[in-house]
Amino acid sequence: MTPTIKDVAAHAGFSIATVSRAINAPHTVNPVTLDTVRRSIDALDFRPSALGRQLRGERTRLIGVILPTLANPVFAECLQGIDELAAAQGYRLMLMTTQYDTERERHAIETLREHRVEGLILTVADADTHPLLDELDRAGLLYVLMHNDTVRRPSVSVDNRLAAYEGVRMLIAHGHRRILMLAGTLAASDRARQRHLGYAQAMQQAGLAPAPALEVDFNADELSPSVLAHLTRGANRPTALFCSNDLLAMVVMRGLRRARLQIPRDMSILGFDGLAMGELLSPPLASVCAPNREIGCAAWQRLLARVTGGYETFAETPLALTLPHSLREGATIAAISNRNETTPARISVRA
Amino acid sequence: MTPTIKDVAAHAGFSIATVSRAINAPHTVNPVTLDTVRRSIDALDFRPSALGRQLRGERTRLIGVILPTLANPVFAECLQGIDELAAAQGYRLMLMTTQYDTERERHAIETLREHRVEGLILTVADADTHPLLDELDRAGLLYVLMHNDTVRRPSVSVDNRLAAYEGVRMLIAHGHRRILMLAGTLAASDRARQRHLGYAQAMQQAGLAPAPALEVDFNADELSPSVLAHLTRGANRPTALFCSNDLLAMVVMRGLRRARLQIPRDMSILGFDGLAMGELLSPPLASVCAPNREIGCAAWQRLLARVTGGYETFAETPLALTLPHSLREGATIAAISNRNETTPARISVRA
DNA sequence: GTGAAAGCGCTAACAG
DNA sequence: CTGTTAGCGCTTTCAC
Numbered sequence: 134m135t136p137t138i139k140d141v142a143a144h145a146g147f148s149i150a151t152v153s154r155a156i157n158a159p160h161t162v163n164p165v166t167l168d169t170v171r172r173s174i175d176a177l178d179f180r181p182s183a184l185g186r187q188l189r190g191e192r193t194r195l196i197g198v199i200l201p202t203l204a205n206p207v208f209a210e211c212l213q214g215i216d217e218l219a220a221a222q223g224y225r226l227m228l229m230t231t232q233y234d235t236e237r238e239r240h241a242i243e244t245l246r247e248h249r250v251e252g253l254i255l256t257v258a259d260a261d262t263h264p265l266l267d268e269l270d271r272a273g274l275l276y277v278l279m280h281n282d283t284v285r286r287p288s289v290s291v292d293n294r295l296a297a298y299e300g301v302r303m304l305i306a307h308g309h310r311r312i313l314m315l316a317g318t319l320a321a322s323d324r325a326r327q328r329h330l331g332y333a334q335a336m337q338q339a340g341l342a343p344a345p346a347l348e349v350d351f352n353a354d355e356l357s358p359s360v361l362a363h364l365t366r367g368a369n370r371p372t373a374l375f376c377s378n379d380l381l382a383m384v385v386m387r388g389l390r391r392a393r394l395q396i397p398r399d400m401s402i403l404g405f406d407g408l409a410m411g412e413l414l415s416p417p418l419a420s421v422c423a424p425n426r427e428i429g430c431a432a433w434q435r436l437l438a439r440v441t442g443g444y445e446t447f448a449e450t451p452l453a454l455t456l457p458h459s460l461r462e463g464a465t466i467a468a469i470s471n472r473n474e475t476t477p478a479r480i481s482v483r484a
Numbered sequence: 485m486t487p488t489i490k491d492v493a494a495h496a497g498f499s500i501a502t503v504s505r506a507i508n509a510p511h512t513v514n515p516v517t518l519d520t521v522r523r524s525i526d527a528l529d530f531r532p533s534a535l536g537r538q539l540r541g542e543r544t545r546l547i548g549v550i551l552p553t554l555a556n557p558v559f560a561e562c563l564q565g566i567d568e569l570a571a572a573q574g575y576r577l578m579l580m581t582t583q584y585d586t587e588r589e590r591h592a593i594e595t596l597r598e599h600r601v602e603g604l605i606l607t608v609a610d611a612d613t614h615p616l617l618d619e620l621d622r623a624g625l626l627y628v629l630m631h632n633d634t635v636r637r638p639s640v641s642v643d644n645r646l647a648a649y650e651g652v653r654m655l656i657a658h659g660h661r662r663i664l665m666l667a668g669t670l671a672a673s674d675r676a677r678q679r680h681l682g683y684a685q686a687m688q689q690a691g692l693a694p695a696p697a698l699e700v701d702f703n704a705d706e707l708s709p710s711v712l713a714h715l716t717r718g719a720n721r722p723t724a725l726f727c728s729n730d731l732l733a734m735v736v737m738r739g740l741r742r743a744r745l746q747i748p749r750d751m752s753i754l755g756f757d758g759l760a761m762g763e764l765l766s767p768p769l770a771s772v773c774a775p776n777r778e779i780g781c782a783a784w785q786r787l788l789a790r791v792t793g794g795y796e797t798f799a800e801t802p803l804a805l806t807l808p809h810s811l812r813e814g815a816t817i818a819a820i821s822n823r824n825e826t827t828p829a830r831i832s833v834r835a
Numbered sequence: 836g837t838g839a840a841a842g843c844g845c846t847a848a849c850a851g
Numbered sequence: 852c853t854g855t856t857a858g859c860g861c862t863t864t865c866a867c
Contacts, residue, residue, distance in 0.1 A: 148854045183598040185844030209554040228579045247534040383764040413734040499838045536860030
């Protein structure tokens, strides 16, 4: 069906070697021949098979990308960065998503290895303890993690602990004292842990008592009654929430609004991720911003340095590359005067 | 480096044929042999090369996906649908984005064809007149379009004209009479055109004068002064905006808010796409909703029907598959009493 | 049940 | 400058 190099050779009246050269090293073939061959290529609409090439021992120029989900734009933003560089440098991307499911992660890695990807860019729940990554190390398959917070493996991320620390300090600077951290149900991620450490550190340093992260079901249409109770009832209700990511912050804000709380008047909100979309919200979402696109780009560059340049290029750099974060003040944080800090919005809660 | 079937054969003391059978047709080989071979496979951590397999004339089980961008979640949502089915059915996805750039579209198609993808799922700006699609038709490479509104080619979308019509009728039903349609600068897309037709039809039917779509630069940080002037000044300023997609609606809303307009009090907004995120906004974004995930799924199913089942399965269906849309009323639309329709918010405009 | 051998599309020596 | 040839890793007859 699809023409092969043989067909072209036959059509042009030359050998397949000449055709191959005409394609890969045009300067080494007689201009007249070249022209003939090219004409045949066009006539047959020939397109060299990447399979044949790769099999011949060439590099595959194929990179695997494994992401938890695309429903959270934070990963789409990373992927954009990767894709841009990949396209520019003539690499192909094979994409698989896992929903943080270990079985799917295993399967994705397996599949990509069968395709002889030259390397992997991925995000997992917990990098330090992930057995599949150990396997990759053992197998010598190059990979770079995105967002995962670990010093044990090649990774690109922000300093999650420090970033969270600064974010929570910002809340404290606005007068907040009862600050709660919220996390998704799959909270066992390395970065969520680091972010909680940062939160705890900021709290303690201010003489405040950190609380364990409150788990929120991301996908539910409503905040659960028990969570809502935590957030709205009692004299000790929090005045500010630090959400472990922006999407969660948006879900939480919707829940609070439905419970008739106003943001930021009745509750201040700080997210994490710095989704581009957060700036479009009303009020614009305060967030601890990671340079997601750049994280993707950096992961790509590190991976390629290893893939092409070999080990030495990489040895200079520490395993964990930390990119600078930033704080977006947004407008979901209100200042609190610590005088009337008791149940500021109690009356309006009609949940 | 990576072990091949030969290595396994040598290690196990059998021929490569037997190893191959042990992998692909275990029942045809002696249980004892099978066991030996499997032990060798494990010992060497052998993984059959997808390349070798594919080259041997097998199907590649590779599908190409070409999207304009991932910055707009509408495409990420489609991709989710595709990815889910692809993973479940043992296919691989090769992803490329184009930013609607024809050169990149060409390059993407070229690359994917070199990889011998079995089919293509893609979204282009204007399907009817797209020369590359004609080329695909000629070449017999199977593809299915997503979101593109055309009857000439295999596609999955909503009825953009009808959907827009209903959306604008909803605005009219709320008392709006001066309704403007906004579109991105790359407005020459088939669906934007159809949506404008629907808008115009709804307007005319209500005895109102449709206006040409006003182009808005999506990526600019601010609405341009001229656009802002259109939207806010004069007695004839619109009371409602129909935005050709949700992301545009969000950008426009930010611009309006910065100009001190309140939504929906001073301006009603209707988007198009039905982004999941729209429901998290405050107020929730009114939108003409397309089932994006399902569009991805349907595109996948149609493509696979053609790829595997051959032509006949497909012949029954019309080229253009139309999925049902829905209206999300959201809360960005306010009712207007037609009495005091003149410059309701004039005074508060301090842009 | 198993092996030998051909060949998928291509590139890279090596000859001429 | 061009052709011949030997594989790359695998599946698949066809013999045994």
